[in-house]
Amino acid sequence: MPEQDAGAAPGAAVTPPAAMGAAAAAAGGHSDAAALAGAYPGAAGADGTASAVAAPNSASEARDRHDVPVVITRPRRQAEPLARAVTALGRRPVLLPLLDIAPVDDQDGLRCVLAGLHEYALVAFVSPNAVDAAFAHIPRWPADTAIAVVGEGSRLALAQYGVDDACARIYRPRDPAHSDSEHLLQALDLDAIAGRRALVVRGDGGRELLPDALRAAGCAVDTLVAYRRAVPALDAALAAALADLLVRPNDWIVTSSEALRGLDALVRSLEGAENVAKLQQQRLIVPHARIAQTARALGFTEITLTGSGDERLLAALQSRA
Numbered sequence: 655m656p657e658q659d660a661g662a663a664p665g666a667a668v669t670p671p672a673a674m675g676a677a678a679a680a681a682g683g684h685s686d687a688a689a690l691a692g693a694y695p696g697a698a699g700a701d702g703t704a705s706a707v708a709a710p711n712s713a714s715e716a717r718d719r720h721d722v723p724v725v726i727t728r729p730r731r732q733a734e735p736l737a738r739a740v741t742a743l744g745r746r747p748v749l750l751p752l753l754d755i756a757p758v759d760d761q762d763g764l765r766c767v768l769a770g771l772h773e774y775a776l777v778a779f780v781s782p783n784a785v786d787a788a789f790a791h792i793p794r795w796p797a798d799t800a801i802a803v804v805g806e807g808s809r810l811a812l813a814q815y816g817v818d819d820a821c822a823r824i825y826r827p828r829d830p831a832h833s834d835s836e837h838l839l840q841a842l843d844l845d846a847i848a849g850r851r852a853l854v855v856r857g858d859g860g861r862e863l864l865p866d867a868l869r870a871a872g873c874a875v876d877t878l879v880a881y882r883r884a885v886p887a888l889d890a891a892l893a894a895a896l897a898d899l900l901v902r903p904n905d906w907i908v909t910s911s912e913a914l915r916g917l918d919a920l921v922r923s924l925e926g927a928e929n930v931a932k933l934q935q936q937r938l939i940v941p942h943a944r945i946a947q948t949a950r951a952l953g954f955t956e957i958t959l960t961g962s963g964d965e966r967l968l969a970a971l972q973s974r975a
Contacts, residue, residue, distance in 0.1 A: 720744055724971060725899060725906045727752040727913050729883075732782055732807065736907070739968055748904070750895060752913035752920075755783050755857075756882045765791045767853070767878050772796035775850035776825075776842075776873075778864060780804050780835070784855045785811035787880035795822055802826070802842060804864075805833025806963045833962035834942060835864040848872035857883045885916030888923050896921060900932040907939050907967055911948040914938075918952045939970050 724740045725748045726733045737747035758764060768791045771777060777799055779785045785808055792815075795801075800823040803809050809826055812818065827837035852873040854865050857880065868875045886892060900921070908914045921933045934953040939960060940946050946959045960966040 721746075722902075723748045723899070723904045725750050725904050727906065727908050727910075727917065729753050729755045729783065731755070731786070736964055736967070739964065740971065743968060743972055745905075745971060748899070750899070752885060752908075752916050753883045753910060754886050756884070757787065758858075758879055758882055761791075764788075764878070764880060767876070768792055771799050771853070773851060774799050774853045774876075775847050776800045776802055776852040776868075778802035778804075778838070778852065778854045778868075779808050779812070780854065780856040780860055780864065782807045782811040783857060783883070784808070784880050785815070788855050788878075789815045800825065802838055804835060804838050806830050807833070827962075830961075830963055834944070835861060835867070839864070839867050844868075844871035850874070851876070853878055855880050857881045859883075883912070885913075885919065888920050892920070893924055896924060897926075897929070900929055900936075903935070903937060905937050905939060905971060907971075908945060908949075909941055909967075911945050914940075914945060914948050914952065939967055941967060 722745075724745045726737055726740070727750055728736065730749060730751045733749050733751060737749055740747040764787075768788055771792070775798075779788065779801070781804065785803075795817050801812065801817070802825040803812065805827070809824065812822075812824070818824070825838065825841050827833060828841050829837065847868070849872050852868050852875050854860075854868070854875060854877045856877065860877075860879075865875045865877055908917070918930075918933065921929050930953075934955060936954070937956045937958070938949050938954055939958045940949065941960050941962050943959060946957050949957050958970050960970045
């Protein structure tokens with residue numbers, strides 16, 4: 655593993671994100687408001703090929719599309735910045751977190767592993783939630799430990815804690831439009847970490863592709879479950895929110911296959927067999943081909959595949975406005 659560039663700081667002091675708790679405290683319930691703008695020349699179709707997005711035929715149609723709610727299904731902490739960006743586009747966001755993120759029970763065990771980060775040549779974070787859960791226990795990033803992140807969201811999460819390219823070697827997919835383990839592996843110098851130790855920080859039930867590939871390259875790999883995730887229970891408030899959303903068309907931003915499968919299961923639990931058909935007719939905006947494949951398997955018929963990054967999700971919304 656190449657060491658960090660000459661002249662970099664000997665270690666990154668971790669500073670907690672200034673607004674992190676305040677934003678979470680400000681939100682409540684299943685709907686909320688909040689936004690960023692960008693130009694989006696075209697969207698990718700469900701098969702991954704580029705396709706132009708038709709412009710509104712009239713000012714009236716444009717106004718009608720602006721009235722379509724934008725349902726954001728991320729865990730609340732990651733949802734709020736995107737919601738503010740959606741509001742800045744003149745659209746109305748609805749926060750509907752479809753994954754609950756909770757700490758693991760064994761916080762002492764988590765702290766123990768993270769205290770030994772200097773023993774690893776590489777630490778990979780598979781999501782922003784993994785970054786948040788780990789950095790609750792990391793006062794300073796060790797100078798000689800490289801970092802790997804699957805996507806732009808995790809890189810931005812690191813920056814909130816004062817860890818960036820100036821003080822750490824951070825590997826990420828070369829093309830920011832592709833945020834997955836497959837493209838991260840292409841960016842890693844696997845020969846340099848052969849025979850050394852690597853740590854993969856993730857949630858419970860994570861994919862084995864990255865750990866298995868690192869082991870195949872000759873690394874001694876440990877995995878660390880830093881948080882738990884679960885689809886929320888279908889209580890009366892969530893059932894009412896879902897039923898209300900299914901009455902009309904919405905633009906749904908879905909950034910997790912697990913969340914999409916959870917949404918399908920929740921709607922199937924509602925009273926009324928017609929709700930599943932209503933869900934399948936909703937418009938999905940997804941950043942990854944794997945999520946689009948899940949959507950097709952679940953019967954969704956209108957899917958826009960954007961590539962990774964909030965700016966692409968927002969640009970897809972703007973093209974529909």
